[in-house]
Amino acid sequence: MIYSKKYTTLTRDELKEKVSQHMSDKRFQHVLRVEKKALELAKRYDVDLEKASIAALTHDYAKERPDEEMIGLIKSEGFDLDLINYGNAIWHGIVGSFLVKTELGINDEDILTAIELHTTGACEMSELAKVIYVADYVEEGRQFPVVVKARELANDNLDLAVSFETKHTLLYLINQQSRIYPKTLETYNQWVAQ
Structure with a gap:
Protein backbone atom coordinates (compact mmCIF):
# COMPACT_ATOMS: atom_id res chain seq x y z
CA MET A 1 0.00 0.00 0.00
CA ILE A 2 1.28 3.45 -0.88
CA TYR A 3 0.29 6.14 1.61
CA SER A 4 -1.06 9.43 0.26
CA LYS A 5 0.78 11.65 2.81
CA LYS A 6 -2.67 12.87 3.91
CA TYR A 7 -2.51 11.26 7.37
CA THR A 8 1.24 10.80 7.88
CA THR A 9 4.41 12.02 6.23
CA LEU A 10 5.83 8.51 6.64
CA THR A 11 5.65 5.74 4.10
CA ARG A 12 4.11 2.47 5.25
CA ASP A 13 7.58 0.92 5.49
CA GLU A 14 8.88 3.86 7.53
CA LEU A 15 5.89 3.64 9.85
CA LYS A 16 6.40 -0.11 10.28
CA GLU A 17 10.06 0.50 11.12
CA LYS A 18 9.27 3.16 13.74
CA VAL A 19 6.56 1.03 15.33
CA SER A 20 8.71 -2.11 15.39
CA GLN A 21 11.41 -0.26 17.35
CA HIS A 22 9.03 0.04 20.31
CA MET A 23 8.01 -3.60 20.67
CA SER A 24 9.12 -7.20 20.63
CA ASP A 25 8.99 -9.16 17.41
CA LYS A 26 6.10 -11.21 18.81
CA ARG A 27 4.07 -8.05 19.41
CA PHE A 28 5.02 -6.65 16.00
CA GLN A 29 3.84 -9.85 14.29
CA HIS A 30 0.49 -9.37 16.06
CA VAL A 31 0.38 -5.79 14.77
CA LEU A 32 0.95 -6.99 11.20
CA ARG A 33 -1.84 -9.57 11.56
CA VAL A 34 -4.18 -6.87 12.91
CA GLU A 35 -3.34 -4.70 9.89
CA LYS A 36 -4.12 -7.60 7.54
CA LYS A 37 -7.48 -8.23 9.22
CA ALA A 38 -8.26 -4.50 9.47
CA LEU A 39 -7.70 -4.10 5.73
CA GLU A 40 -10.00 -7.06 5.02
CA LEU A 41 -12.72 -5.57 7.22
CA ALA A 42 -12.16 -2.05 5.85
CA LYS A 43 -12.72 -3.34 2.30
CA ARG A 44 -15.84 -5.22 3.37
CA TYR A 45 -17.34 -2.26 5.26
CA HIS A 59 -2.71 0.51 17.77
CA ASP A 60 -0.20 -1.20 20.11
CA TYR A 61 2.54 1.44 19.80
CA ALA A 62 2.62 1.89 23.59
CA LYS A 63 1.81 -1.70 24.61
CA GLU A 64 5.32 -2.59 25.78
CA ARG A 65 6.36 0.74 27.25
CA PRO A 66 7.54 0.59 30.88
CA ASP A 67 4.84 1.21 33.48
CA GLU A 68 6.90 4.06 34.97
CA GLU A 69 6.92 5.88 31.61
CA MET A 70 3.17 5.42 31.17
CA ILE A 71 2.35 6.54 34.72
CA GLY A 72 4.62 9.55 34.23
CA LEU A 73 2.74 10.51 31.06
CA ILE A 74 -0.63 10.04 32.73
CA LYS A 75 0.47 12.45 35.46
CA SER A 76 2.34 14.98 33.31
CA GLU A 77 -0.06 15.17 30.36
CA GLY A 78 -3.28 15.71 32.28
CA PHE A 79 -4.89 12.30 31.81
CA ASP A 80 -7.49 11.20 34.37
CA LEU A 81 -5.36 9.91 37.26
CA ASP A 82 -7.89 7.10 37.82
CA LEU A 83 -6.32 5.50 34.73
CA ILE A 84 -3.39 4.46 36.90
CA ASN A 85 -5.68 1.94 38.63
CA TYR A 86 -6.36 0.01 35.41
CA GLY A 87 -2.89 -0.89 34.13
CA ASN A 88 -1.36 -1.19 30.72
CA ALA A 89 -4.27 -3.10 29.19
CA ILE A 90 -6.14 0.22 29.28
CA TRP A 91 -3.25 2.72 29.24
CA HIS A 92 -1.72 1.53 26.00
CA GLY A 93 -4.74 2.59 23.97
CA ILE A 94 -5.44 5.91 25.66
CA VAL A 95 -1.84 7.02 26.25
CA GLY A 96 -0.77 5.27 23.06
CA SER A 97 -3.01 7.55 21.03
CA PHE A 98 -1.22 10.54 22.59
CA LEU A 99 2.20 9.00 21.79
CA VAL A 100 1.22 8.26 18.19
CA LYS A 101 0.29 11.92 17.83
CA THR A 102 3.34 13.39 19.57
CA GLU A 103 6.03 10.93 18.47
CA LEU A 104 4.82 9.89 15.03
CA GLY A 105 3.08 13.12 14.03
CA ILE A 106 -0.23 11.48 13.15
CA ASN A 107 -2.98 14.02 13.81
CA ASP A 108 -6.08 12.52 12.21
CA GLU A 109 -8.72 12.33 14.96
CA ASP A 110 -10.44 9.28 13.49
CA ILE A 111 -7.17 7.32 13.55
CA LEU A 112 -6.24 8.55 17.03
CA THR A 113 -9.68 7.72 18.41
CA ALA A 114 -9.55 4.23 16.90
CA ILE A 115 -6.23 3.66 18.68
CA GLU A 116 -7.62 5.06 21.94
CA LEU A 117 -10.73 2.86 21.88
CA HIS A 118 -9.28 -0.39 20.58
CA THR A 119 -9.40 -2.09 24.00
CA THR A 120 -12.37 -0.41 25.68
CA GLY A 121 -14.73 0.42 22.86
CA ALA A 122 -17.18 3.28 23.39
CA CYS A 123 -20.86 4.10 23.13
CA GLU A 124 -20.18 5.96 19.90
CA MET A 125 -17.59 4.47 17.57
CA SER A 126 -16.68 5.40 14.01
CA GLU A 127 -16.58 2.63 11.44
CA LEU A 128 -12.78 2.81 11.59
CA ALA A 129 -12.81 2.44 15.39
CA LYS A 130 -15.07 -0.62 15.06
CA VAL A 131 -12.77 -2.14 12.43
CA ILE A 132 -9.68 -1.77 14.67
CA TYR A 133 -11.54 -2.96 17.79
CA VAL A 134 -12.72 -6.10 15.99
CA ALA A 135 -9.55 -6.75 13.95
CA ASP A 156 -21.17 -10.73 8.45
CA ASN A 157 -22.01 -7.67 10.54
CA LEU A 158 -19.52 -5.27 12.12
CA ASP A 159 -21.94 -4.03 14.78
CA LEU A 160 -22.80 -7.57 15.87
CA ALA A 161 -19.07 -8.31 16.03
CA VAL A 162 -18.55 -5.29 18.31
CA SER A 163 -21.39 -6.49 20.54
CA PHE A 164 -20.08 -10.07 20.68
CA GLU A 165 -16.52 -8.98 21.44
CA THR A 166 -17.66 -6.58 24.14
CA LYS A 167 -19.79 -9.24 25.84
CA HIS A 168 -17.06 -11.87 25.79
CA THR A 169 -14.35 -9.46 26.88
CA LEU A 170 -16.47 -8.47 29.87
CA ASN A 175 -14.03 -14.55 35.34
CA GLN A 176 -10.50 -13.25 35.95
CA GLN A 177 -11.83 -11.00 38.74
CA SER A 178 -10.15 -8.07 37.01
CA ARG A 179 -10.92 -4.41 37.52
CA ILE A 180 -13.27 -3.23 34.80
CA TYR A 181 -12.64 0.16 33.26
CA PRO A 182 -15.85 2.26 33.32
CA LYS A 183 -15.79 2.87 29.55
CA THR A 184 -15.86 -0.90 29.01
CA LEU A 185 -19.08 -1.05 31.04
CA GLU A 186 -20.51 1.86 29.04
CA THR A 187 -19.63 0.00 25.84
CA TYR A 188 -21.39 -3.10 27.16
CA ASN A 189 -24.50 -1.11 28.09
CA GLN A 190 -24.65 0.49 24.65
CA TRP A 191 -23.76 -2.49 22.45
CA VAL A 192 -24.92 -5.56 24.39
CA ALA A 193 -27.52 -4.84 27.10
CA GLN A 194 -31.09 -4.74 25.83
Whole structure:
Protein backbone atom coordinates (compact mmCIF):
# COMPACT_ATOMS: atom_id res chain seq x y z
CA MET A 1 0.00 0.00 0.00
CA ILE A 2 1.28 3.45 -0.88
CA TYR A 3 0.29 6.14 1.61
CA SER A 4 -1.06 9.43 0.26
CA LYS A 5 0.78 11.65 2.81
CA LYS A 6 -2.67 12.87 3.91
CA TYR A 7 -2.51 11.26 7.37
CA THR A 8 1.24 10.80 7.88
CA THR A 9 4.41 12.02 6.23
CA LEU A 10 5.83 8.51 6.64
CA THR A 11 5.65 5.74 4.10
CA ARG A 12 4.11 2.47 5.25
CA ASP A 13 7.58 0.92 5.49
CA GLU A 14 8.88 3.86 7.53
CA LEU A 15 5.89 3.64 9.85
CA LYS A 16 6.40 -0.11 10.28
CA GLU A 17 10.06 0.50 11.12
CA LYS A 18 9.27 3.16 13.74
CA VAL A 19 6.56 1.03 15.33
CA SER A 20 8.71 -2.11 15.39
CA GLN A 21 11.41 -0.26 17.35
CA HIS A 22 9.03 0.04 20.31
CA MET A 23 8.01 -3.60 20.67
CA SER A 24 9.12 -7.20 20.63
CA ASP A 25 8.99 -9.16 17.41
CA LYS A 26 6.10 -11.21 18.81
CA ARG A 27 4.07 -8.05 19.41
CA PHE A 28 5.02 -6.65 16.00
CA GLN A 29 3.84 -9.85 14.29
CA HIS A 30 0.49 -9.37 16.06
CA VAL A 31 0.38 -5.79 14.77
CA LEU A 32 0.95 -6.99 11.20
CA ARG A 33 -1.84 -9.57 11.56
CA VAL A 34 -4.18 -6.87 12.91
CA GLU A 35 -3.34 -4.70 9.89
CA LYS A 36 -4.12 -7.60 7.54
CA LYS A 37 -7.48 -8.23 9.22
CA ALA A 38 -8.26 -4.50 9.47
CA LEU A 39 -7.70 -4.10 5.73
CA GLU A 40 -10.00 -7.06 5.02
CA LEU A 41 -12.72 -5.57 7.22
CA ALA A 42 -12.16 -2.05 5.85
CA LYS A 43 -12.72 -3.34 2.30
CA ARG A 44 -15.84 -5.22 3.37
CA TYR A 45 -17.34 -2.26 5.26
CA ASP A 46 -16.17 0.58 2.98
CA VAL A 47 -13.71 2.14 5.45
CA ASP A 48 -10.69 4.16 4.28
CA LEU A 49 -7.93 1.58 3.71
CA GLU A 50 -5.07 3.96 4.43
CA LYS A 51 -6.59 5.01 7.76
CA ALA A 52 -7.21 1.35 8.61
CA SER A 53 -3.58 0.48 7.84
CA ILE A 54 -2.16 3.37 9.88
CA ALA A 55 -4.46 2.77 12.88
CA ALA A 56 -3.76 -0.97 12.85
CA LEU A 57 0.01 -0.54 12.61
CA THR A 58 0.03 1.94 15.51
CA HIS A 59 -2.71 0.51 17.77
CA ASP A 60 -0.20 -1.20 20.11
CA TYR A 61 2.54 1.44 19.80
CA ALA A 62 2.62 1.89 23.59
CA LYS A 63 1.81 -1.70 24.61
CA GLU A 64 5.32 -2.59 25.78
CA ARG A 65 6.36 0.74 27.25
CA PRO A 66 7.54 0.59 30.88
CA ASP A 67 4.84 1.21 33.48
CA GLU A 68 6.90 4.06 34.97
CA GLU A 69 6.92 5.88 31.61
CA MET A 70 3.17 5.42 31.17
CA ILE A 71 2.35 6.54 34.72
CA GLY A 72 4.62 9.55 34.23
CA LEU A 73 2.74 10.51 31.06
CA ILE A 74 -0.63 10.04 32.73
CA LYS A 75 0.47 12.45 35.46
CA SER A 76 2.34 14.98 33.31
CA GLU A 77 -0.06 15.17 30.36
CA GLY A 78 -3.28 15.71 32.28
CA PHE A 79 -4.89 12.30 31.81
CA ASP A 80 -7.49 11.20 34.37
CA LEU A 81 -5.36 9.91 37.26
CA ASP A 82 -7.89 7.10 37.82
CA LEU A 83 -6.32 5.50 34.73
CA ILE A 84 -3.39 4.46 36.90
CA ASN A 85 -5.68 1.94 38.63
CA TYR A 86 -6.36 0.01 35.41
CA GLY A 87 -2.89 -0.89 34.13
CA ASN A 88 -1.36 -1.19 30.72
CA ALA A 89 -4.27 -3.10 29.19
CA ILE A 90 -6.14 0.22 29.28
CA TRP A 91 -3.25 2.72 29.24
CA HIS A 92 -1.72 1.53 26.00
CA GLY A 93 -4.74 2.59 23.97
CA ILE A 94 -5.44 5.91 25.66
CA VAL A 95 -1.84 7.02 26.25
CA GLY A 96 -0.77 5.27 23.06
CA SER A 97 -3.01 7.55 21.03
CA PHE A 98 -1.22 10.54 22.59
CA LEU A 99 2.20 9.00 21.79
CA VAL A 100 1.22 8.26 18.19
CA LYS A 101 0.29 11.92 17.83
CA THR A 102 3.34 13.39 19.57
CA GLU A 103 6.03 10.93 18.47
CA LEU A 104 4.82 9.89 15.03
CA GLY A 105 3.08 13.12 14.03
CA ILE A 106 -0.23 11.48 13.15
CA ASN A 107 -2.98 14.02 13.81
CA ASP A 108 -6.08 12.52 12.21
CA GLU A 109 -8.72 12.33 14.96
CA ASP A 110 -10.44 9.28 13.49
CA ILE A 111 -7.17 7.32 13.55
CA LEU A 112 -6.24 8.55 17.03
CA THR A 113 -9.68 7.72 18.41
CA ALA A 114 -9.55 4.23 16.90
CA ILE A 115 -6.23 3.66 18.68
CA GLU A 116 -7.62 5.06 21.94
CA LEU A 117 -10.73 2.86 21.88
CA HIS A 118 -9.28 -0.39 20.58
CA THR A 119 -9.40 -2.09 24.00
CA THR A 120 -12.37 -0.41 25.68
CA GLY A 121 -14.73 0.42 22.86
CA ALA A 122 -17.18 3.28 23.39
CA CYS A 123 -20.86 4.10 23.13
CA GLU A 124 -20.18 5.96 19.90
CA MET A 125 -17.59 4.47 17.57
CA SER A 126 -16.68 5.40 14.01
CA GLU A 127 -16.58 2.63 11.44
CA LEU A 128 -12.78 2.81 11.59
CA ALA A 129 -12.81 2.44 15.39
CA LYS A 130 -15.07 -0.62 15.06
CA VAL A 131 -12.77 -2.14 12.43
CA ILE A 132 -9.68 -1.77 14.67
CA TYR A 133 -11.54 -2.96 17.79
CA VAL A 134 -12.72 -6.10 15.99
CA ALA A 135 -9.55 -6.75 13.95
CA ASP A 136 -7.48 -6.77 17.15
CA TYR A 137 -9.82 -9.38 18.62
CA VAL A 138 -10.12 -11.73 15.63
CA GLU A 139 -6.70 -11.55 13.93
CA GLU A 140 -5.54 -14.99 12.78
CA GLY A 141 -3.07 -15.50 15.63
CA ARG A 142 -5.78 -15.32 18.30
CA GLN A 143 -6.79 -18.62 19.82
CA PHE A 144 -9.60 -18.68 22.39
CA PRO A 145 -12.89 -20.58 22.66
CA VAL A 146 -15.22 -18.12 20.87
CA VAL A 147 -12.81 -16.72 18.27
CA VAL A 148 -14.30 -18.72 15.37
CA LYS A 149 -17.77 -17.30 16.09
CA ALA A 150 -16.25 -13.82 16.48
CA ARG A 151 -14.58 -14.13 13.06
CA GLU A 152 -17.84 -15.23 11.45
CA LEU A 153 -19.65 -12.25 12.91
CA ALA A 154 -16.86 -9.89 11.84
CA ASN A 155 -17.38 -11.02 8.26
CA ASP A 156 -21.17 -10.73 8.45
CA ASN A 157 -22.01 -7.67 10.54
CA LEU A 158 -19.52 -5.27 12.12
CA ASP A 159 -21.94 -4.03 14.78
CA LEU A 160 -22.80 -7.57 15.87
CA ALA A 161 -19.07 -8.31 16.03
CA VAL A 162 -18.55 -5.29 18.31
CA SER A 163 -21.39 -6.49 20.54
CA PHE A 164 -20.08 -10.07 20.68
CA GLU A 165 -16.52 -8.98 21.44
CA THR A 166 -17.66 -6.58 24.14
CA LYS A 167 -19.79 -9.24 25.84
CA HIS A 168 -17.06 -11.87 25.79
CA THR A 169 -14.35 -9.46 26.88
CA LEU A 170 -16.47 -8.47 29.87
CA LEU A 171 -17.17 -12.12 30.71
CA TYR A 172 -13.44 -12.83 30.56
CA LEU A 173 -12.63 -9.89 32.85
CA ILE A 174 -15.31 -10.96 35.34
CA ASN A 175 -14.03 -14.55 35.34
CA GLN A 176 -10.50 -13.25 35.95
CA GLN A 177 -11.83 -11.00 38.74
CA SER A 178 -10.15 -8.07 37.01
CA ARG A 179 -10.92 -4.41 37.52
CA ILE A 180 -13.27 -3.23 34.80
CA TYR A 181 -12.64 0.16 33.26
CA PRO A 182 -15.85 2.26 33.32
CA LYS A 183 -15.79 2.87 29.55
CA THR A 184 -15.86 -0.90 29.01
CA LEU A 185 -19.08 -1.05 31.04
CA GLU A 186 -20.51 1.86 29.04
CA THR A 187 -19.63 0.00 25.84
CA TYR A 188 -21.39 -3.10 27.16
CA ASN A 189 -24.50 -1.11 28.09
CA GLN A 190 -24.65 0.49 24.65
CA TRP A 191 -23.76 -2.49 22.45
CA VAL A 192 -24.92 -5.56 24.39
CA ALA A 193 -27.52 -4.84 27.10
CA GLN A 194 -31.09 -4.74 25.83
